[in-house]
Amino acid sequence: MNKEKIQNALEELVDPSNEKTLKETGGIKFISVEDDKNSVNLVIALEKIDDNFKHQMTRSIAKVIKLDLKFTGVKIDYELLKRSDSILAKDNKIKYIGIASGKGGVGKSTVAANLALAFKRLGKKVGIIDADIYGASIPTIFDMEISLPKADENEKIIPFNAQGIEIISTEFFMKKDTPLMWRGPMLGKMLNHFFYDVGWDKDLDYVIVDLPPGTGDVAIDIQKLIPECEILIVTTPHTSASHVAVKAGFAAKELNHKIIGVVENMSFYKHGDTIVPIFGEGGGRIVADKLETDLITQIPIGQPISGHHSLFDMKEDIGVTYLGLANKLIR
Numbered sequence: 001m002n003k004e005k006i007q008n009a010l011e012e013l014v015d016p017s018n019e020k021t022l023k024e025t026g027g028i029k030f031i032s033v034e035d036d037k038n039s040v041n042l043v044i045a046l047e048k049i050d051d052n053f054k055h056q057m058t059r060s061i062a063k064v065i066k067l068d069l070k071f072t073g074v075k076i077d078y079e080l081l082k083r084s085d086s087i088l089a090k091d092n093k094i095k096y097i098g099i100a101s102g103k104g105g106v107g108k109s110t111v112a113a114n115l116a117l118a119f120k121r122l123g124k125k126v127g128i129i130d131a132d133i134y135g136a137s138i139p140t141i142f143d144m145e146i147s148l149p150k151a152d153e154n155e156k157i158i159p160f161n162a163q164g165i166e167i168i169s170t171e172f173f174m175k176k177d178t179p180l181m182w183r184g185p186m187l188g189k190m191l192n193h194f195f196y197d198v199g200w201d202k203d204l205d206y207v208i209v210d211l212p213p214g215t216g217d218v219a220i221d222i223q224k225l226i227p228e229c230e231i232l233i234v235t236t237p238h239t240s241a242s243h244v245a246v247k248a249g250f251a252a253k254e255l256n257h258k259i260i261g262v263v264e265n266m267s268f269y270k271h272g273d274t275i276v277p278i279f280g281e282g283g284g285r286i287v288a289d290k291l292e293t294d295l296i297t298q299i300p301i302g303q304p305i306s307g308h309h310s311l312f313d314m315k316e317d318i319g320v321t322y323l324g325l326a327n328k329l330i331r
């Protein structure tokens with residue numbers, strides 16, 4: 001039996017996640033035949049992947065391969081179809097920056113939000129994906145009301161917009177008070193939606209992904225969806241944070257993510273002309289050295305003078321620091 005026959009038979013099948021044939025979607029990615037075992041290996045790309053779609057697809061493939069074509073076995077690996085109308089389409093120029101840390105509370109979301117503002121100020125178009133399921137805080141930082149997003153005429157989810165930045169957060173899709181234990185399993189599906197079903201501005205220059213603390217599953221999901229995502233590590237100067245940040249960095253490296261640098265947040269407190277190292281010193285340097293990357297900037301402890309609780313005016317000192325960070329990343 002040659003591969004062409006298998007290909008032709010499979011092309012008639014319908015991707016259950018979008019009701020198009022595998023011929024139309026180009027979803028048959030790989031076919032090989034193990035003659036000695038009378039078995040077929042396949043890689044099939046589906047537009048959306050969940051257990052239900054995989055189950056349906058597996059059943060119809062098994063019917064064709066085993067009943068119609070008389071093979072004894074079939075092994076199927078699934079991957080996501082890189083749809084041309086999503087922001088994952090290969091021809092776009094979007095740069096993805098994942099903001100990661102080991103420890104929680106070191107300022108990832110604050111850095112993500114202010115970095116987005118700085119990019120915007122430098123004339124870039126920016127989106128933020130808030131992928132922190134356990135404590136999504138981007139909507140709070142931008143003073144956004146939590147409401148269900150609306151869909152456009154193409155049934156794409158319309159991202160929210162705050163200060164000219166497109167924003168999608170897990171929080172918009174999660175029922176209020178969803179127990180933490182359900183949040184993890186829901187996230188994988190949600191991330192697919194964020195990339196495939198959100199009508200992002202096609203001309204975005206940067207998409208910043210606010211990752212949950214730690215080294216966990218989300219990094220792996222992100223790796224599957226956007227292998228080209230580069231990682232910015234945030235730490236405080238304290239060894240308790242830098243120690244775990246190094247681990248998060250190695251986890252990212254293990255997944256083949258490029259690490260673009262380290263941001264040391266809450267580096268010091270400036271009292272008049274005196275610099276007070278409230279949370280210790282050196283954490284950022286240690287992380288950068290161990291991960292063989294740059295300590296790109298140090299952000300002092302401070303609140304916005306503008307009166308906002310988290311967003312800095314790009315004219316005040318810390319705002320200028322964020323502009324410097326954005327500038328370095330653009331270069």
Ligand SMILES: Nc1ncnc2c1ncn2[C@@H]1O[C@H](COP(=O)(O)OP(=O)(O)OP(=O)(O)O)[C@@H](O)[C@H]1O
Pocket residue numbers: 101103104105106107108109110111132135137213265266267299300301302303309310
């Ligand atoms: N440079 C800073 N100076 C003073 N306060 C800061 C600074 N950076 C962040 N904060 C404050 O620290 C707290 C934690 O920041 P943030 O929520 O950004 O951290 P996070 O790493 O995203 O936390 P989580 O792990 O919960 O997602 C917030 O109250 C924030 O306003």
Ligand SMILES: [Mg+2]
Pocket residue numbers: 108109110132135137210
């Ligand atoms: Mg956060």
